[in-house]
Structures are given as C-alpha cells and as structure tokens.
Amino acid sequence: MKxxxxxxxxxxxGVFKLYSYDFYSKGQEIIASMISDPARFFYEMxxxxxxxxxxxxxxxxxxxTAIFPSLFPLTYANVSLNYNIYRENRILKKSPQIxxxxxxxxxxxxxxxxxxxxxxxxxxxxxxxxxxILSQSxxxxxxxxxxxxxxxxxxxxxxxxxxxxxxxxxxxxxxNTEFSEDFILMGMEFLRGYNKYWSLQxxxxxxxxxxxxxxxxxxxxxxxxFNIYPEGAITxxxxxxxxxxx
Amino acid sequence: MRILLFILIFILSNVDMYSFEKASFVNYMNISLTQxxxxxxxxxxxxxxxxxxxxxxxxxxxxxxSVVGVYNLNYNGPSLYxxxxxxxxxxxxxxxxxxxxxxxxxxYFRLRPSVSYRKNYFKSSGTSDFDDNIYNxxxxxxxxxxxxxxxxNIDRILxxxxxxxxxxxxxxTDLLLEFRNPGVQSETYGGLYDNGLYGFSLKYKxxxxxxxxxxxxxxxxxxxxxxxxxxxxxxxxKDREFKLKVGIEEKWREYYYLYPSLxxxxxxxxxxxxxxxxxxxxxxxxxxxxxxxxQININLPVNFEFKKYSVDxxxxxxYKKYKSRWPRxxxxxxxxxxxxxxxxxxxxxxxxxxxxxxxxxxxxYYFTYSGSNNKFEYYIPYNYTxxxxxxxxxxxx
Numbered sequence: 001m002k003x004x005x006x007x008x009x010x011x012x013x014g015v016f017k018l019y020s021y022d023f024y025s026k027g028q029e030i031i032a033s034m035i036s037d038p039a040r041f042f043y044e045m046x047x048x049x050x051x052x053x054x055x056x057x058x059x060x061x062x063x064x065t066a067i068f069p070s071l072f073p074l075t076y077a078n079v080s081l082n083y084n085i086y087r088e089n090r091i092l093k094k095s096p097q098i099x100x101x102x103x104x105x106x107x108x109x110x111x112x113x114x115x116x117x118x119x120x121x122x123x124x125x126x127x128x129x130x131x132x133i134l135s136q137s138x139x140x141x142x143x144x145x146x147x148x149x150x151x152x153x154x155x156x157x158x159x160x161x162x163x164x165x166x167x168x169x170x171x172x173x174x175x176n177t178e179f180s181e182d183f184i185l186m187g188m189e190f191l192r193g194y195n196k197y198w199s200l201q202x203x204x205x206x207x208x209x210x211x212x213x214x215x216x217x218x219x220x221x222x223x224x225x226f227n228i229y230p231e232g233a234i235t236x237x238x239x240x241x242x243x244x245x246x
Numbered sequence: 247m248r249i250l251l252f253i254l255i256f257i258l259s260n261v262d263m264y265s266f267e268k269a270s271f272v273n274y275m276n277i278s279l280t281q282x283x284x285x286x287x288x289x290x291x292x293x294x295x296x297x298x299x300x301x302x303x304x305x306x307x308x309x310x311x312s313v314v315g316v317y318n319l320n321y322n323g324p325s326l327y328x329x330x331x332x333x334x335x336x337x338x339x340x341x342x343x344x345x346x347x348x349x350x351x352x353x354y355f356r357l358r359p360s361v362s363y364r365k366n367y368f369k370s371s372g373t374s375d376f377d378d379n380i381y382n383x384x385x386x387x388x389x390x391x392x393x394x395x396x397x398x399n400i401d402r403i404l405x406x407x408x409x410x411x412x413x414x415x416x417x418x419t420d421l422l423l424e425f426r427n428p429g430v431q432s433e434t435y436g437g438l439y440d441n442g443l444y445g446f447s448l449k450y451k452x453x454x455x456x457x458x459x460x461x462x463x464x465x466x467x468x469x470x471x472x473x474x475x476x477x478x479x480x481x482x483x484k485d486r487e488f489k490l491k492v493g494i495e496e497k498w499r500e501y502y503y504l505y506p507s508l509x510x511x512x513x514x515x516x517x518x519x520x521x522x523x524x525x526x527x528x529x530x531x532x533x534x535x536x537x538x539x540x541q542i543n544i545n546l547p548v549n550f551e552f553k554k555y556s557v558d559x560x561x562x563x564x565y566k567k568y569k570s571r572w573p574r575x576x577x578x579x580x581x582x583x584x585x586x587x588x589x590x591x592x593x594x595x596x597x598x599x600x601x602x603x604x605x606x607x608x609x610x611y612y613f614t615y616s617g618s619n620n621k622f623e624y625y626i627p628y629n630y631t632x633x634x635x636x637x638x639x640x641x642x643x
Contacts, residue, residue, distance in 0.1 A: 036373075094271055136273060138643045142604055144275045146301055184319070186301045188275060188641045190602060200277055200605075200641050202299045204319050209339050209367055209376040211321045213279050213297055215639070228279070230295040230323045231337065231372070 024168065031170045033233035039179035040208070043153035044232045046070060046105040046127045048239045049078035051223070052185055053199060053216060054135035054145045055099045059245040060084050064103070064223070066241040075109030080129075088137060101149070102130035110157075119163040127153035133185065141191040149183040149203065181205035187214070195220040218243070270306035274316070275299075275643060282636035284326040286614075288627055289334060294324035310350040317343045318364075324372075326614060326632050333626060337369040339376060342385070353398065358391040380417045387411035387443075407447040415439035422472070425522065441466040445487075454496050460489040472518045474532040485515040485537070493545075503549040511541040519571075523578050531580055535570035559595040560612075564588075574622035581619070588618040588628055598638075608638040 034041040049066035056062070062082040070076040080103030088097040107125035114123040131149030138144055156176045159165045165172045187201025196219055203212040209231075216225040221244075227237040280296040302316030320340045342364025349357040363386045368379040376382075389409045396402035418439035445462035464485040470478040493507030519536035547560040566588045573586040594612025601607060611634065618628035 138273075138604070141602075142643065144273060144643065146275075184317075186275060186277070186299060186319075188277065188604065188643070190605065200279065200639060202277055202279075202297060202319065204339075204341060206341070211297060211339065213295070215279075228281075228295060230297070230321060231369075235295070 027168045028170055030233045031167045031172075035170065035172060035175075037177075038155040038157070038175045039153055039177035040210075041233055042107075042125050042155040043127065043151065043179045043181070043210075044229050044234070044237075045074055046076050046078070046107075046125075046153055047151065047212065047229075048227050048237050049076060049080060049105050049241070050101075050103060050129045050149070050151065051080040051082060051241070051243070052101060052131065052133060052147070052149055052187075052201065052203065052214075053082070053189065053218065053223075054097060054133050054143065055082050055084040056197075056245055057088075062243055062245050064241055064243040066239060068240040069237060070105065070239070070241075074107065075112075076105045076107050076125075078105040079103055082133070088135070094136075096134040096136045099133045099135070100130075101133055102128070104128045114158075119160050119165045120157065121160050122156065122158040124154065124156040127151065127179075131183070131185070135189075138188070143189045144187070145189065145201070146184075146186040149185055151179075151181045151183065151205075153179040155179070179208070181207050181210050183210070183212075198225075270304075272304045273643075274302045274304065275641070276301075277642070278638055278640045280636050280638040282325050282634060284324075284334070284632055284634045286326060286334065286627070286630045286632040288623075288630040292324050292334065294337075295321070296323060296325060297321040312348045314346045314348065315343065316345075317341075326634055333370065335371045337372075337376075339367045341365055346389075354395050356393040356395070358389070358393065360389045360391070362387060362389070378417060380419055381415065382417050383439075384414045384416075385411055401451075401453045403449075403451045405447075405449045405451075407449075409443075409445055409447065411443040413441050413443060422476070422520065425525070426476075438468050439466065440468060441483075455494050456492070458489075458491045460487070462487040462489075469517070471516050472520060474518070474534070476520055476530065481516065483515065483517045485513070485517075487514070488512045501551045503551070505545075505547045505549070507543075507545045509541075509543040509545075511539075511543070513541070514538045521578075521580070533571055533580075536568070537571075538569040539566050539571075540569070541566040554600040556598050557595065558598070560592075562590075562592040564590045573618070573620040576621040576623075578622045578624075584619055586618065586620045588616070588620070590617075591615040594634075604643045605639070605641045608636075608640065610636045610638070 049070040051062065051064040060083070064080040064082070065071070066076070066078055070078050080101065082099050082101045084097065084099050086098035089095060105127045110123035110125045114120045129149055129151040131147055133145055133147035135143050135145035157172070157174055159172065159174045183203045183205050185201060185203050187199055189197050189199040191197055197217070199216045199218070201214045203214065204210070211230055213228040214225065216223055221242060223241045223243055225239060227239055229235060229237065276299065278298040281293065282296065283291070283293045285291045298320050300316055300318045302314065304312060304314050306312045318341065322338045324335050324337060326334055342362060344360055344362035346358055346360035351357055364384070366383050366385065367376040368381045369376045370379065387410045389407055391405060391407040394404040396404065414437065416436050419436065420438055441464050443462060443464045445460060447458070447460045449456060449458040464487070466483040469483040471481045471483055473479050489509065489511050491507060491509040494504065496504040498504060515537035517537050519533040521531045521533060542565050544563040547558060550557045568586045571586045572580040572582050573584050574580055592612055592614050594610060596608050596610035598606050598608040614632045614634060616628060616630050620628050623629065
C-alpha cells in the first residue's frame with residue numbers, strides 16, 4: 001500500500017514540479033499564508049497530532065504522541081488519548097463501538113524563542129481537541145468509522161514594537177487569533193496483518209469549511225502516513241506518531 | 247456516563263431493542279481522494295485535490311418500507327474538469343444530506359418521496375474565502391418519485407419524478423448596480439439570485455437501453471430582466487431547460503462493458519446582458535437573450551475488467567451554441583456576424599487496481615481540447631489544450 005501513497009507524494013511534488021520549483025517563493029508563500037490567517041495556519045500544524053482513529057479491538061486506551069512534524073521540528077508537545085467506552089455489539093447486535101477522544105498540544109519552543117530573541121516579546125501557541133468516534137465492522141478485516149471532533153487552536157505572537165521581524169524577507173506583525181472548528185469525521189480502516197492497519201478518513205469542518213484527508217498506516221507502536229490539507233499553506237504533511245495501546 | 251450511552255443506544259434502536267436486530271440495517275460509505283496534475287497550454291501547470299465522500303444507511307423497516315439516508319461531502323480543488331467551463335483556480339465545497347422513503351405499493355409500483363438539504367460554497371482562488379463568495383448557495387427541496395415495473399424481471403422500468411428546490415444566494419449582489427455605484431454596499435442586495443426550481447423527470451429503462459427526459463422551470467424571486475437602457479423591467483428572470491438523454495448500458499462479454507450516451511439540452515432564459523468594456527464605457531453593448539443556448543453531449547466510456555484490474559478508456563464531447571450571444575475578440579469587441587459556440591473534447595484512459603474488496607487505486611490520464619470562437623478569456627478560459635494526470639484512492643462498501 002505504502003508504495004501507492006508514496007507515488008501520490010512524488011506525483012504531487014516531484015516528477016512534474018521539481019524541475020521548476022522555486023523553494024524560496026514557496027517559503028514566502030507559506031509565510032504570507034501564516035500572516036494572513038495565523039490561527040488556521042498553526043491549527044494545521046497541530047492537527048497532525050489529533051488522533052481520530054478508533055481504538056483497536058481488544059484495547060481500552062490509546063495514548064498517542066505525534067513526533068514529526070508536531071514535536072520535531074515544531075516543538076508542539078502533544079498527547080492524545082482515545083478511550084473505548086462501549087464495545088461493538090456488546091449489548092445490542094449491530095450497535096457500533098463508541099470511543100471518546102481528546103488531547104492537548106502546546107508549542108514549548110514558542111516561549112523559548114521569545115526569551116532568546118529581543119524581536120519577540122511574547123509567543124504562545126496551543127490547542128486542544130475532543131470528540132466521539134463510532135466504528136462498525138464491515139467484514140472481519142474492515143471497519144468503518146464516523147464521528148464528531150471539536151478542535152481549538154490559539155496563536156499569539158507579540159512583536160517588539162521597536163524591532164522589525166522578518167521571515168524570508170516578509171515583515172511579520174503581532175497577532176493574537178483563535179481558531180475553533182467542528183468536524184464531521186468519516187473513514188475506513190483495513191487490517192493488513194497482525195497489528196498492522198491502514199486507513200483513509202475525511203474530516204470536514206463545518207464552521208470554517210476546513211477539509212482534511214488522512215491516510216494512516218498503523219503498526220504496533222507507530223502511526224505514519226500523510227495528512228492532506230487541500231486548502232492549506234502546505235498541502236501534504238507527512239507525519240509520524242507513536243502510540244501505546246493498553 | 248456509560249448508563250447514558252446505553253440509554254441512547256436503546257432509543258436509537260427504535261425503543262424495542264429486538265426490532266433493531268430483526269430489521270435489516272446496512273451502512274454505506276464511499277470515499278474517493280484524487281490528486282491531479284494539470285498542464286494547460288494557456289497557463290502555468292498546477293495541481294489540486296478532489297475529495298468525494300458519502301456516508302449513509304439503508305434501513306428495511308419491513309418488506310414494503312425502507313428508508314435511505316445519505317450525507318455527502320464533495321471538495322473540488324483547482325482542477326481542469328473533463329468538459330466543464332470554469333476557472334482553473336476555482337474551489338468548491340458541497341455538503342448536504344438526503345433522506346428517501348421507499349414504499350413498495352404492489353408488484354408494479356414503488357413510491358420514493360425524499361427531502362434534501364445542501365450547502366454549496368465557492369472560492370475563486372487560493373487567497374480568497376469560502377464565506378463571502380457571491381455564488382454560495384443553500385439548496386433545499388423534495389422529490390416525489392414513482393417507479394412503474396412493466397414486468398416482474400425489473401428489466402423494463404418507467405420512472406417519473408417531480409422535484410422542487412428552493413435555492414438561496416445570501417451573498418449574491420447586483421453587480422450592475424455596484425459597477426455603476428461603487429459606494430453601494432453589497433450586503434443590501436444579498437439574495438438577489440434566490441430562485442425556486444421545479445421540474446419533471448421521466449426515465450424509461452428497456453433492458454440495457456435507457457431514455458431520460460427532464461423539464462426544469464427556474465423562477466427568480468428578485469432578479470428582474472435587464473432592459474436595453476440599463477434599467478430593470480418589471481418582469482422577473484425565468485429560465486427553462488429541456489434535456490433529452492438516450493444511452494446503452496451494454497455488457498458484451500464477462501469483462502467488457504460499454505456505456506455510450508447522447509444528451510441534448512435546450513436552455514432558454516429571458517435575461518439579457520449589458521457589456522461595459524471598461525469602467526469609463528459610456529456606450530455599453532446590450533446583448534438580448536444572452537443566456538439561451540443549445541447543447542449536445544456525447545459520452546463514450548468503455549470498461550474492461552480483468553480480475554483485480556480494470557482499464558477504462560473514454561471519449562467525451564460537448565458542443566454548446568448560444569442562440570443570440572455574439573462571440574468577442576481578444577480586445578473584448580463583439581463580432582456581430584457570428585454566434586458564440588464552445589466545444590470541449592476529452593480523450594482519456596484510466597487504469598485501476600483493486601487493493602482488496604473495498605479499496606482500489608486508479609491512475610489516469612486525459613487530454614482536453616477546448617475551443618471557442620470567443621477569444622475574450624478574462625474570466626473563463628475557452629481556448630486551450632491540456633494534458634492531465636491523476637491518481638485516485640477509493641474505498642467503498
């Protein structure tokens with residue numbers, strides 16, 4: 001499976017585009033996008049840490065920490081907990097599994113950055129999410145899941161008024177914004193082998209028209225894959241997370 | 247907390263917990279994720295995503311009654327559609343639901359009333375916003391469909407549908423008034439394009455052949471017809487459309503399918519158009535009956551299936567000719583001795599591989615030729631060729 005998804009990545013950014021790719025301009029475009037809507041931009045950075053997969057059959061809790069790109073290089077310390085509250089078919093036949101999910105993300109590097117430079121007086125980036133995920137078996141190896149997630153993100157940067165903060169030549173002003181979104185989730189998960197799954201899911205934010213597609217590969221300890229933000233400053237986020245099921 | 251959830255499940259299971267087990271309840275999910283890359287001759291290469299997803303259920307209450315509910319979400323990113331006139335950079339989101347009740351009256355008749363609600367958002371480029379586009383609309387309405395089975399083998403079906411939609415455009419503004427009075431606040435004129443749409447649809451399926459016809463009446467609530475002096479008349483805008491489609495769904499061998507179709511569209515509108523060449527243009531050109539056209543669509547898809555693989559070549563052709571609108575040259579001057587036509591030809595092929603019973607991956611290529619005698623392409627590109635590639639992931643059950 002992975003080879004197909006890698007093909008997508010190559011397809012999107014490699015074969016057809018690299019020959020004329022201007023990385024500096026793309027960087028400036030990303031900075032411009034960040035300045036125009038900082039809360040949404042940093043939400044997309046932290047959304048990679050939001051685990052919205054159903055709890056594996058036979059497990060009660062899933063503790064998840066996104067390592068790349070959330071913790072490294074963005075320094076988003078993050079934890080996400082998925083808790084199974086009801087097993088599929090436990091009381092009623094054809095009733096779905098019900099999981100609760102929630103998590104918190106805090107960018108520890110922002111405060112350090114503010115302390116290290118005299119151009120920034122204060123910087124604070126954090127967010128949280130919570131939701132409910134229902135899942136049902138379609139076949140012994142396939143589950144569908146759907147649910148709701150609320151996400152919040154705060155982005156605050158106070159620039160020293162006496163200094164000029166520039167990133168890739170673009171002037172950055174102070175901002176203090178929030179991003180709040182209510183998502184509808186739907187997706188399917190496939191068992192590939194012992195403790196190995198892959199899944200495709202769509203998250204649609206009804207408040208701000210945020211669209212996210214997630215392609216995940218879940219192993220015993222790690223989850224990897226791509227998060228696709230079609231309207232985002234960076235369209236495809238490769239990611240890598242660690243999880244503990246018990 | 248658990249007790250509350252258990253109570254909720256009991257309620258959802260129709261109070262009687264055993265009815266939930268006895269009745270047939272089937273979920274449905276379909277997600278398609280496409281990443282395309284487009285190389286048009288008239289602009290830079292670009293890439294974009296398309297997402298199509300639906301989630302629903304079929305609940306058989308008893309042998310004669312069932313309910314189907316579907317939630318749809320579609321996102322169309324920057325792309326070059328197979329034969330659709332639009333800006334390359336336009337993005338759209340469409341989300342909504344429909345609920346249909348299927349009632350089997352007897353062995354020959356089935357009634358299918360349904361309600362639907364949908365929100366459509368547009369964005370003209372990557373930097374604009376989905377919230378303030380003038381074409382954003384809410385579409386709500388109902389259908390009443392009746393199927394008549396002419397024999398017991400379900401190979402001859404006559405379907406009749408009456409449909410009604412109320413379409414509201416909260417941001418749509420009077421562009422002419424704003425153009426002439428730059429200080430006017432657009433919010434004052436929101437809802438100008440609100441309309442009620444109703445129509446009848448008839449479809450006859452005879453073994454593998456089908457014949458379908460639609461008649462659509464679209465009446466605008468506030469939009470009045472423009473006069474040649476630039477003022478509005480007392481007549482409201484009314485659009486009428488007649489569609490006729492014939493086709494075959496032919497299975498020649500175990501692995502070979504053919505789905506040719508031919509469609510005719512006659513679109514009539516009483517609305518006119520006033521062309522200002524610039525903001526200082528003091529003698530605008532009046533185009534009477536500017537939006538009426540005739541169109542023909544030819545579609546020839548073929549499907550070859552070999553176990554886990556399938557190959558789907560296709561040809562599409564669309565020709566649209568306006569009844570009264572003149573084409574413009576590249577300087578925005580009308581050519582009065584001609585009538586505008588647009589045609590789009592698409593030739594492509596996709597190759598798909600099943601990953602398992604529920605998922606597949608598709609690699610595709612199509613070539614697009616778009617031609618028109620209208621050379622003024624400030625808003626919509628008309629004359630170009632393009633090579634397009636895409637890869638799609640689908641999951642469905």
